[in-house]
Amino acid sequence: xxxxxxxxxxxxxxxxxxxxxxxxxxxxxxxxxxxxxxxxxxxxxxxxxxxxxxxxxxxxxxxxxxxxxxxxxxxxxxxxxxxxxxxxxxxxxxxxxxxxxxxxxxxxxxxxxxxxxxxxxxxxxxxxxxxxxxxxxxxxxxxxxxxxxxxxxxxxxxxxxxxxxxxxxxxxxxxxxxxxxxxxxxxxxxxxxxxxxxxxxxxxxxxxxxxxxxxxxxxxxxxxxxxxxxxxxxxxxxxxxxxxxxxxxxxxxxxxxxxxxxxxxxxxxxxxxxxxxxxxxxxxxxxxxxxxxxxxxxxxxxxxxxxxxxxxxxxxxxxxxxxxxxxxxxxxxxxxxxxxxxx
Amino acid sequence: xxxxxxxxxxxxxxxxxxxxxxxxxxxxxxxxxxxxxxxxxxxxxxxxxxxxxxxxxxxxxxxxxxxxxxxxxxxxxxxxxxxxxxxxxxxxxxxxxxxxxxxxxxxxxxxxxxxxxxxxxxxxxxxxxxxxxxxxxxxxxxxxxxxxxxxxxxxxxxxxxxxxxxxxxxxxxxxxxxxxxxxxxxxxxxxxxxxxxxxxxxxxxxxxxxxxxxxxxxxxxxxxxxxxxxxxxxxxxxxxxxxxxxxxxxxxxxxxxxxxxxxxxxxxxxxxxxxxxxxxxxxxxxxxxxxxxxxxxxxxxxxxxxxxxxxxxxxxxxxxxxxxxxxxxxx
Numbered sequence: 276x277x278x279x280x281x282x283x284x285x286x287x288x289x290x291x292x293x294x295x296x297x298x299x300x301x302x303x304x305x306x307x308x309x310x311x312x313x314x315x316x317x318x319x320x321x322x323x324x325x326x327x328x329x330x331x332x333x334x335x336x337x338x339x340x341x342x343x344x345x346x347x348x349x350x351x352x353x354x355x356x357x358x359x360x361x362x363x364x365x366x367x368x369x370x371x372x373x374x375x376x377x378x379x380x381x382x383x384x385x386x387x388x389x390x391x392x393x394x395x396x397x398x399x400x401x402x403x404x405x406x407x408x409x410x411x412x413x414x415x416x417x418x419x420x421x422x423x424x425x426x427x428x429x430x431x432x433x434x435x436x437x438x439x440x441x442x443x444x445x446x447x448x449x450x451x452x453x454x455x456x457x458x459x460x461x462x463x464x465x466x467x468x469x470x471x472x473x474x475x476x477x478x479x480x481x482x483x484x485x486x487x488x489x490x491x492x493x494x495x496x497x498x499x500x501x502x503x504x505x506x507x508x509x510x511x512x513x514x515x516x517x518x519x520x521x522x523x524x525x526x527x528x529x530x531x532x533x534x535x536x537x538x539x540x541x542x543x544x545x546x547x548x549x550x551x552x553x554x555x556x557x558x559x560x561x562x563x564x565x566x567x568x569x570x571x572x573x574x575x576x577x578x579x580x581x582x583x584x585x586x587x588x589x590x591x592x593x594x595x596x597x598x599x600x601x602x603x604x605x606x607x608x609x610x611x612x613x614x615x616x617x618x
Numbered sequence: 619x620x621x622x623x624x625x626x627x628x629x630x631x632x633x634x635x636x637x638x639x640x641x642x643x644x645x646x647x648x649x650x651x652x653x654x655x656x657x658x659x660x661x662x663x664x665x666x667x668x669x670x671x672x673x674x675x676x677x678x679x680x681x682x683x684x685x686x687x688x689x690x691x692x693x694x695x696x697x698x699x700x701x702x703x704x705x706x707x708x709x710x711x712x713x714x715x716x717x718x719x720x721x722x723x724x725x726x727x728x729x730x731x732x733x734x735x736x737x738x739x740x741x742x743x744x745x746x747x748x749x750x751x752x753x754x755x756x757x758x759x760x761x762x763x764x765x766x767x768x769x770x771x772x773x774x775x776x777x778x779x780x781x782x783x784x785x786x787x788x789x790x791x792x793x794x795x796x797x798x799x800x801x802x803x804x805x806x807x808x809x810x811x812x813x814x815x816x817x818x819x820x821x822x823x824x825x826x827x828x829x830x831x832x833x834x835x836x837x838x839x840x841x842x843x844x845x846x847x848x849x850x851x852x853x854x855x856x857x858x859x860x861x862x863x864x865x866x867x868x869x870x871x872x873x874x875x876x877x878x879x880x881x882x883x884x885x886x887x888x889x890x891x892x893x894x895x896x897x898x899x900x901x902x903x904x905x906x907x908x909x910x911x912x913x914x915x916x917x918x919x920x921x922x923x924x925x926x927x928x929x930x931x932x933x934x935x936x937x938x939x940x941x942x943x944x945x946x947x948x949x
Contacts, residue, residue: 289736290725456722456725464712
């Protein structure tokens with residue numbers, strides 16, 4: 276045997292790789308899933324024209340007037356049908372011809388319906404002969420970096436790093452505990468830190484592949500911008516991975532069954548799925564809960580990644596997020612080492 | 619056994635540093651919640667001995683062996699393994715002992731060889747992985763995944779994992795529980811081979827035949843205490859006879875009451891003791907060939923009709939029954 280084969284850290288890490296790659300599901304999660312996700316996003320967001328809003332009108336003249344606006348498509352229907360279509364969301368607005376003019380029926384809490392109201396009124400007034408007091412023209416801007424896909428890719432990256440780090444660590448550790456393998460390992464002279472380190476090393480390696488795959492696809496398929504330095508982005512991914520690995524470790528320190536650890540995982544991750552600004556900005560939550568929202572590791576990770584990718588902000592200007600991520604690594608890891616149950 | 623050269627070398631390695639006992643327990647106690655699992659245990663196992671802890675489930679065997687292995691801390695008492703203490707010498711001790719635990723499940727998707735290479739890497743000194751595979755007779759399964767092994771093969775893998783560090787002292791916790799008779803014999807051969815190589819072995823079992831077969835000395839445990847200690851022959855000797863006669867009677871003769879009068883039976887030469895358990899009478903007997911005709915005669919004299927009659931050589935089971943009034947596998 277050569278020197279490397281006699282190294283316990285090497286053997287433990289290789290065991291982790293082997294166990295991971297011999298699970299057929301692992302291949303799915305690491306290679307297929309990011310592509311499917313990105314393809315789904317591609318269908319949803321790629322080359323989508325400006326929204327055309329569906330509206331209805333009770334007379335043919337109104338329909339013609341509405342259809343003259345490029346932002347609207349209009350159909351003629353009676354008021355009963357129109358009300359039903361409004362209720363089922365098939366149209367956003369119904370223009371009703373009344374004796375004394377036109378009435379618009381729409382939901383004013385829906386932003387699209389409010390837009391439809393403005394467009395519809397403009398079209399109907401123009402058809403009735405209103406002239407613009409000021410001549411106005413449009414200069415359209417489609418800036419990369421300001422699109423939704425640009426916003427959501429860093430969010431999905433953070434989400435992916437969180438999920439794979441926590442599941443990868445938590446499940447494997449609880450399984451080993453349940454099967455009394457942990458007990459057998461501590462009965463041997465294995466250095467305990469190396470067991471945990473082997474998880475971190477294998478996870479970081481696997482995650483580098485996942486991240487490269489996913490970001491590469493986002494770059495090629497959508498032209499998502501990378502304005503900050505790539506090594507700083509890499510460092511951010513590393514810190515995110517470490518923070519969630521530590522959290523995964525903490526969640527699995529005491530759990531004895533798979534059911535228990537699954538429940539705990541969901542308890543920890545669910546609030547972050549909702550609050551951390553993966554799909555929409557976390558600033559939308561009320562000011563009272565903002566301190567909590569901003570202290571979550573996923574919020575910090577996603578904010579920093581967005582800063583790096585979209586604005587090109589350097590790590591130096593994001594010390595708060597970096598500090599939070601490091602704290603989320605050090606504190607759970609230290610607690611885990613103290614309370615870890617080996618048997 | 620096979621490959622004498624490797625084993626001779628192993629013996630030389632293992633026996634050389636011997637002085638003082640391999641294992642020394644003094645006044646060890648351990649309670650879990652309200653159960654006193656180990657209740658004041660004193661044991662001393664010299665180097666090179668194969669020592670067995672025999673007892674029913676729940677007797678405290680596993681707790682005892684895990685205290686010796688440094689996996690459980692005793693509430694009271696001292697534990698000395700290879701002259702070292704767990705509190706101060708744990709790292710060195712882990713390098714020098716080999717452990718096989720009850721019900722360890724190794725990762726199913728690693729192969730036998732990968733598993734052993736991993737365990738070998740934990741030890742500074744040890745035997746080559748190939749040698750451990752050969753000793754455990756797993757050559758054909760070297761490249762097989764652990765998930766595809768039979769129960770006996772998994773158990774031999776556990777033994778191989780305990781052996782890769784070339785341990786001076788080997789702990790085996792119920793090594794054959796749950797195995798079929800053939801796999802048990804196979805494992806016994808392996809233990810016997812290790813014993814011949816001069817390793818100190820401490821094993822727990824609730825099979826008396828296993829203890830008789832493998833152990834130089836046996837401690838019989840019950841309720842956390844050692845209730846008997848000695849070589850299997852010494853312990854069996856305490857039953858008072860080499861053989862056990864078991865019989866049951868039905869009183870068909872109207873003059874008798876169907877009740878055995880034990881005193882005349884005990885008066886027969888060679889009959890050492892008598893006990894009744896659920897209608898089954900047991901006599902411990904020496905010189906079976908002389909005693910049996912007299913027992914028959916005596917029972918006939920008492921007007922009793924035999925419905926069952928058998929004899930067997932006294933075993934550790936009988937020792938346990940005599941000491942506790944219970945059978946080993948009564949739960």
